[in-house]
Amino acid sequence: MKHIFILLVLSSTFLASAQNVSRDTIIDDKILIEGDSIMFTLDDVMVLSKLKFDSTKEQRYYYWYWKKVNNAYPFAKLAAERLLQLNEQLKKIRSNSKRRKHIKKMQKFMEEEFTDKLKKMTRTEGRILIKLIHRQTGLTTFELIKEYRSGWKAFWYNTTASLFKLSLKSEYHPESKAIDFLIEDILQRSFLKGRLDRQKSRLAIDYLELVPKYKNIDIVEVINNRAK
Template identity: 50%
Template sequence: MKHIIFILLCLPTFLVGQEDDFIEQDSTEVEYIIIQGDSIPQKSIYLDEVMILDKLSFKSKEDRRRYLILGRKTLKVYPYAKLAADRLNALNTRLQSLDKKRDKKKYAKKVQKYIEEEFSEELKKLTRTEGQILVKLIHRQTGKTTFDLIKELRSGWRAFWFNSTAYLFNISLKREYDPENVEEDYLIEDILIRASQNGQLKLVKSPLNFEYFKLSNKWSKTE
């Protein structure tokens, strides 16, 4: 799994107090809301959108078992994918502040070494299936495949070599996250959405162009 190492709705809680008093304007009573920490009265407040999900249902015990196994594997590797995206964003931000190519290369190697030392032992424990899910989730989080990320941070040859090595373990670093056309990817997205609503993880919106409810409608019609 060493090739992976390199790349590594809930409502917000408002303490709201409502004024029992009414402010009279032109003989019209208007109720205002005071949000703690804000001195300006508001007539209304906006809350984050909440998804109402359908209850899980399965055609067979085998489908249910498959979903639960996929769920365990997905929740296990998602933190690594999220961290990879966070590291990448931090790396790109830092690189933009550096002018010299030598300094950029030096900093990139430093970050890669840090990631390897921090996560190498944990990533080695992943199974082949978990490794492939991680590769797809990295694409979900960053909008780029693991292959392309390695190519950007290292070289095209190194990316090719890592991809060829990954194939020995049935893992493709070029694998994309495609919940619109791949049922397993849709199930992974469903697992992430439900886990986010249950407070099991903090889900980051994907830069990829797909909408969960459109996917849900599509796949429910194919069942």
Template identity: 40%
Template sequence: MEKKPYTIKRLIALLIVAFNGIGITLSAQVDSGSVDSLLHKSAVQEDTVIIFQYVKDGQVLDATLIDGDTIPWIVLDEVLFISEPTFDDDEARRRYFYLKRKVMKVYPYAVLAGNKLDSLNLRLDSLTSRREKRRYIKEYQEYLEERFEPEIRKLTHSEGQILCKLLYRETDMSVYDLITEYRSGWTAFWWNVTANWNDISLKEPYDPENNEEDKLVENILQRSFTQGLLEERVPFYPPQVEE
């Protein structure tokens, strides 16, 4: 799932440095009769710009020749840019750090639930009997209740709402839809009624692009991942097919 904002998939940078052992310009090293031996067969020439490949120390590298100047370039690894939040006043700063504390507290629950759901779906894919699937789903429900219920009962209403949002983040489904899918719509209805009494919505999506609080939550997560404070979950369902 391509769901994380602020990520630039590939960053292409031109590293303007001289070739070690080749020289600054092509014309200084080879005459017109030997150019073909230097250019790769796939070289592209447009006016005074030539894009070509060369071999150095056993590696095939890329470069661009612009008006006689040789410019080597490489494709860098993925780079993640995370903006640092700014605050208008001390109250906004305090709210941010309260939110951060809550996110750090409930994200591990979302990770465990997401991983367990991936395992459940992998197992269901291998079952053909509807009866076996119902039995396995029941075991999954019992696991969640045994593992999470005592601790979730201790969460505040706002922590419960953040957990619902993070479950959406990790599964691409709202808690309401998850209950509908793996239990029944009737059960989901009553769970949502109970949640509403506690000021929690099971239907609300996680939308960091348009929702300001969700945007802050995502910022907190991304900064925590890069700082090693949290480990980001890597979904394993559906299985990735290698091309």
């Protein structure tokens, strides 16, 4: 079941006066106007309920965490892009020694691209980042290290002491963890507002299906217990 709401408003006066209207065709989400040979696509629109807070404290907590998620997401998105790029390149390399050499080259590139900024991340942002890497790649940071040991191990363990203290096995489960749903809620709202560039998740997540489950979420409590 699609949880996308399409709003199509057509004036009855226009319909009555338009020529060849009976020859116009709607095909899935496209409208074909035969007489003018025009076809255009209707955009999907996700409608989210307006945020409501029970207290100023809850609002303050939400937007504090919103900032943390918005700071961490671009790095997870970029990591997913680099991983896809690396995988495509490795498919063309048959020699194991050349593959290892290429992974090390990618490691150096990522260190130059990420390291300084990652070192400035807070512990909370690092925790969110590890979860979002799982969301964007389908693999935990630990699994990425295991698969691309020569490149990723040094990157994660040697360049960021703060991230070293976090669990690199952390997974992203908004369907069962309230803190992960809160992250997903922030992402979806940030995507719609154009604050973040949407990148498809590698995990199967139906945000709108989860909304009713968490409608009474205690934001303050969830954020305070985020490390559990």
